[in-house]
Amino acid sequence: MVMKKRLTCSTLVVLLFIAMSPAIFSQSASGDLINLGIAYPVQVVWDAKALVANKSTAIRLFIQSTFTSRVWVDINVTYNLGMNWYLETGPYGDGIPIDPGYNTVYIPGGPTFPARPIGWWTSPIALFWNRTGNDDNIGVSVDPSNEITEANESNNDCGFDTVRIAKSRKLRILVARAWHFSGEDWGIxxxxxxxxxxxxxxxxxVADNMFSWSVGRNLSSSYTPGLFDADYYYHWYIQDLSVEARCLGYDKVVVLIHGRKYYDPWWGLAVGMLREPEDRVPVIVVDNGIMAISDLIAHEIGHTYYLWHPHDIGPPVNETMRYWVLYRDYQRRASTFMSYRSRLPEGVPIDVRWIDNGRYDSDPKTWIDLTELGTEVDGTWRWNLFDQLTSPEVRIPVIVISGFIFNNGTVDFDKDWYRLQKGKPDILSGQVAPQKGNYTILMLNEERQVLSQTSFNASFTYLLTDSNDTLTKQKTDTAPFVFSLPFFEDTRFIQIRNSTGQILAERTITTNSPTVEVIFPNGGEYLKAGANYTITWKAYDQDRDELSYLIAYSQDNGENWIPLASNVKEKQYVWDTSSVSQGNRYLIKVIATDGINTGEDMSDNPFEILDLTPPVISNITQSPPQDMVQPNRTVIVKANVTDLNSGVRNVTLSYRYAINNETTWSAWKNISMTPETEITYTGNISGFSTGALVHYKVFAIDNASNIAVSDNNGKYYVYEVIPEFPSYAVFSILIPISVIAIVLAKKKHNKACNKS
Known part of the structure; x- marks a missing residue:
């Protein structure tokens, strides 16, 4: 007899009954659960070369059952270099269902195939390795307490081959809006x-705790939807964002533009790639692309990590398998997110997207020759994500420089540069011999001795995907550049020279760095979300250099900084707080630059932003419609509710009804509406008898206790319950339709007979 050994008073009664009636409850008393020893942690792809520390992980396990019916079994996992264990007890706490034959089990939370192909909630939701190194202590034990009577109790345990655990870099993304998205549209x-x-x-x-993203300001620009010129916009707007991102510690900038009805099917562009010099920080995405697909940002940022399309210069791999730990979505056929849906081979899933093994962790760093495409861009790299995002990160003193090289050979240095105590260099300088390139940046000391030289190519043609999904040559008159370069302490002069050694431009570093002092808000203030406030500061430069300022704010006490403006010349800035949320951990930072040297200051203490703006309620609909509600029919009411400042706390549907010609109204009844999406809420009004009149309205309250009501301007939303359609009316409609159908069928039959 196969049974669990956990006994209660009630189960003793059942066991006694079984013992008295063996013929009725007969079942094979022999069977075995065999841990096949084929198990491995999975995070993103199967058989990855290493795990990422602090990233959601599951264990995939194969179990063979020789029992003739389903059994329920606990499974214990030892992990994290032997420091943690997890006991999986199944969806109901009485074990994981295992069917006869071969079973694939995912821990924690399932699913199990074939017994239960849908996963279940667990705490923790995933397994995490918080240590790095080689883990050779991973183990899995099936039925660790021997609660299942088996023919062989010695084949339930297995270990793993040694698994490497790697530390990932941070991936911090800034979203900048090149359009004034607001209200309900922004909520969606x-x-x-x-x-x-x-x-x-x-x-x-990337580790779960090493990934973050922030939404920045709406850009002030002359951009018009439908007239977007990517090259122009990169030169005059996105380049500044790339500088700001480097100064504030971001790795990527996603510029969100408004393109509905203008950009179909152009949805995104890694605007700094496949040009010289390249800029691996910014990408552009269009809002209708974001609305349509969930892998657009992963695709565009992928280009900045040298991932390319299968149909042009990337590996010709279109298909992969999805392993999404948090969604319990495993072993699902998918297409790689670097592919175009329109270019997928027949049979490859279009809407299930993921990353393939090669692009994730096994494609080696390989140079791709692009000279055959006829541009000045010699080539680019092809490389997997894992090697780039788990390699040690260099943080050293850098200088962020930017400018333009023109087709006539001149250089424009008229940009703010920033000397940072810690930053990630784009290029490591060659102090002995310059790298390949037709331009060189040199750092020289007081005696004009070369301290470092960094060479790069600048070209005036680049590659862009056209409407036929083909890489084509584009021309430009300017080559913008942004570099974070290692800075040498004794540097006094910075030059750019061409390939003949001619000095095209030079900037002198003065002796002193500017000093800054934030005046307002400096801590302890209470600001109202949605109002305009003037940020003020003092600044001084001992060398009397002209100063320029970069202003940013933090809503998490300095963990992340969101840029407000750069290239500001005054000692004040008007801050529109309409897009910020309520909180008490706000700080302001001001960075001053004299062209190279920088100084900064931030608020001495956090200040608070109060949300006094109520939520926005819109798009109230009901089903069935107002003139089609029949007796005892539940009415479903939906409403969109957004709150950009503190967020929506709850939404309430309130209704009343009258059944005596509006002479007697019921009391208002409140129903809590359920969130269907982040902005859509649903509530039900119970059915009433014929003739009932119903009024309803919707209330919403945000996390700052601001209340909004939508009641159709005091007239309420109204419907009346109408009688059901009588049966004779239905027949009166159906009979003529049936007659017409018979006549048409006869005509068609006669025509067929005449033809034959």
Whole structure:
């Protein structure tokens, strides 16, 4: 007899009954659960070369059961270099269902195939390795307490081959809006942005606690939807964002533009790639692309990590398998997110997207020759994500420089540069011999001795995907550049020279760095979200250099900084707080630069932003419609509710009814509406008899206790319950339709007979 050994008073009664009636409850008393020893942790792809520390992980396990019916069994996992264990007890706490034959089991939370193909909630939701190194202490034990009577109790345990645990770099993304997205549109778009960011975290080899994203300001620009010129916009707007991102510690900038009805099917562009010099920080995405697909940002940022399309210069791999730990979505056929849906081979899933093994962790760093495409861009790299995002990160003193090289050979240095105590260099300088390139940046000391030289190519043609999904040559008159370069302490002069050694431009570093002092807000203030406030500061430079300022704010006490403006010349800035949320951990930072040397200051203490703006309620609908509600029919009411400042706390549907010609009204009844999406809420009004009149309205309250009500301007939303359609009316409609159908069928039959 196969049974669990956990006994209660009630189960003793059942066992006694079984013992008295063996013929009725006969079942094979022999069977075995065999841990096949084929198990491995999985995070993103199967058989990855290493795990990422602090990233959601599951264990995939194969079990063979020789029992003739389903059994339920606990499974214990030892992990994290032997420091942690997890006991999986199944969806109901009485074991994981295991069917006769071969079973694939995922821990924690399932699913198990074939017994239960849908996963279940667990705490923790995933397994995490918080240590790095080689883990040779991973073990899995099936039925660790021997609660199942088996023919052989010695084949339930297995170990793993040694698994390497790697530390990932941070991946911090800034979203900048090149359009004034607001209200309900922004609420919907923000949820789609969130879906895109979830997908990035799920598919990139980055620890869950090393990934973050922030939404920045609306850009002030002359951009007009439908007239967008990517090259122009990169030169005059996105280049500044790339500088700001480097100064504030971001790895990537996603510029969100408004393109509905203008950009179909152009949805994104890694605007700094496949040009010389390249800029691996910014990408552009279009809002209708974000609304349509959840892998757009992963695709565009992928280009900045040298991932390319299968149909042009990337590996010709279109298909993969999805392993999404947090969604319990495993072994699902998918297409790689670097492919175009329109270019997928027949049979490859279009809407299930993921990353393939090669692009994730096994494609080696390989140079791709692009000279055959006829541009000045010699080539680019092809490389997997894992090697780039788990390699040791260099943080050293750097200088962020930017400018333009023109086709006539001149250089424009008229940009703010920033000397940072810690930053990630784009290029390591060659102090002995310059790298390949037709331009060189040199750092020289007071005696004009060369301290470092960094060479790069600048070209005036680049590659862009056209409407036929083909890489084509584009021409430009300017080559913008942004570099974070290692800075040498004794540097006095910075030059750019061409390939003949001619000095095209030079900037002198003065002796002293500027000093800054934030005046307002400096800590302890209470600001109202949605109002305009003037940020003020003092600044001084002992060398009397002209100063320029970069202003940023933090809403998490300095953990992340969101840029407000750069290239500001005054000692004040008007801050529109309409897009910030309620909180008490706000700080302001001001960075001053004299062209190279920088100084900074931030608020001495956090200040608070109060949300006094109520939520926005819109798009109230009901089903069935107002003139089609029949007796005893439940009415479903939906409403969109957004709150950009503190977020929505709850939404309430309130209704009353009258059944005596509006002479007697019931009391208002309140129903809590359920969130269907991040902005859509649903509530039900119970059915009433014929003739009942119903009034309803919707209330919403945000996390700052601001209340909004939508009641159709005091007239309420109204419907009346109408009688059901009588049966004779239905027949009166159906009979003529049936007659017409018979006549048409006869005509068709006669025509067929005449033809034959």
């Amino acid at each position: 778009l923000h949820e789609k942005l969130r879906e895109n960011m979830r997908f990035v975290l799920a598919t990139y080899p």
